[in-house]
Amino acid sequence: MRVVGLTGGIASGKSTISNFFKSEGIPVVDADIVARNVLRKGTGGWKKVVAAFGDSILLENGEVDRALLGQIVFADPEKRQLLNRLLAPYISSGILWEVVKLWLKGSQVIILDIPLLFEAKLDRFTKPIIVVWVDPNTQLQRLMTRDGIPEDQAKNRINAQMALHLKRTKANIIIDNSGSLDETRAQFEQVLKEVTSPLKWTEFIVSRNGVVSVIVSAAVGVLAVQKHFSRL
């Protein structure tokens, strides 16, 4: 199985690229969705976060007020690190579980869309790594427009992550999403060819079909040896 890492900066266009992959039938594990699920009311993550940040971060229905928690943690690095520490084990196991389900289905190529792939040191489990890059001013403008937040809040969010130019140096593949969607789509077509090229044997051997092949080959080998000795 090929486990492709997809990362970038906030609002650099990861979801846009994820949607392109999904439209080609390639499964995507979205870490933001996993992170949302582990913070739902009554879950282990929710209990830890409420214990640490207090009831004041809750809405009337008991769910976490995400906008409020976002304002708190993106303005205060210590509180953000605390939130990261509390949720990291739940997010990692949630991602692992999604990968296992896709492995059981026999998926050959999967995409892990993880904003904090490098920060959380999850990059060692993915190859190749795609970084969606965008120039800093376009990133700021897109973030402010999409989330309807003022410049200072948008800058706080951008600065809460490893600098995008540094992430770019760690990529195997870079998609420059500073231009139009058509220009990005054209780059994606090339990336798609690379990502869906035939699996290397190291990737095949860890796929479900690879494991089945190894088991079948071993069983055939054992039977052949038994037959050989029973004739002696």
Ligand SMILES: CC(C)(COP(=O)(O)OP(=O)(O)OC[C@H]1O[C@@H](n2cnc3c(N)ncnc32)[C@H](O)[C@@H]1O)[C@@H](O)C(=O)NCCC(=O)NCCS
């Ligand atoms: C702080 C929270 C409640 C804000 O929720 P909100 O709905 O406003 O934002 P959302 O979850 O959609 O995240 C939007 C983007 O913010 C960035 N981001 C989210 N969490 C973090 C973080 N801890 N550090 C840096 N950037 C982050 C990512 O680029 C993400 O794509 C939420 O982001 C959260 O629970 N974050 C901690 C979990 C986490 O690390 N998520 C990232 C998955 S790897």
Ligand SMILES: Nc1ncnc2c1ncn2[C@@H]1O[C@H](COP(=O)(O)OP(=O)(O)OP(=O)(O)O)[C@@H](O)[C@H]1O
């Ligand atoms: N090439 C583009 N041209 C114009 N707008 C774009 C382009 N790519 C993305 N956008 C817009 O920019 C915003 C951010 O894109 P997107 O949501 O894909 O980023 P993201 O990296 O997934 O963000 P996050 O880190 O918050 O999950 C969205 O509103 C999206 O519609």
